[in-house]
Amino acid sequence: NAGVTQTPKFRVLKTGQSMTLLCAQDMNHEYMYWYRQDPGMGLRLIHYSVGEGTTAKGEVPDGYNVSRLKKQNFLLGLESAAPSQTSVYFCASSRGPASRYIAKNIQYFGAGTRLSVL
């Protein structure tokens, strides 16, 4: 049981290049999330998905696109990378929503992708 797997682990891009980060989960979770983490800061939500074929914006969505064509996969795309997108990206999945009133909707995180944009 691999849990949440992110590929690639590291990537260096030049400004203006594009790339796609892949997140795969094998827990049959409905919800998936993309976060970014910058030095000295907590995680910030970029986009999330509540099920196959659906996506929604999080706290910092600008400059990113996502797709959830299959339940187990959640893709994060950078169409034209900028130095401000240099960060560590984490994917997570959960059985259901991180709701106020539903207990144990725990998010499981991948190991992260370190992206540098020069």
Place this chain on the structure above:
Amino acid sequence: DAKTTQPPSMDCAEGRAANLPCNHSTISGNEYVYWYRQIHSQGPQYIIHGLKNNETNEMASLIITEDRKSSTLILPHATLRDTAVYYCIVIQGAQKLVFGQGTRLTINP
């Protein structure tokens, strides 16, 4: 939505209990308190959660005050591998965890 306040850093000796406090004075009646931790360069890891009663699992214990305005995460016998940033989170909104700055816990040999 409730916000949380944690000390930026703490130290603890190996083998001793590590007690990490969290204030959430604006928590509403049905909001849960979750704790996650992030070991250097890894993804966050769920530790424990609670509503009103104290909770214990194989990793830690969670003590929530009777008025629910604060809580304490207890690692009963801290090891060097427990060195990490610990996040106290009160669920906000329908779909997101809000990670603040957390507490950087250093376990010293």
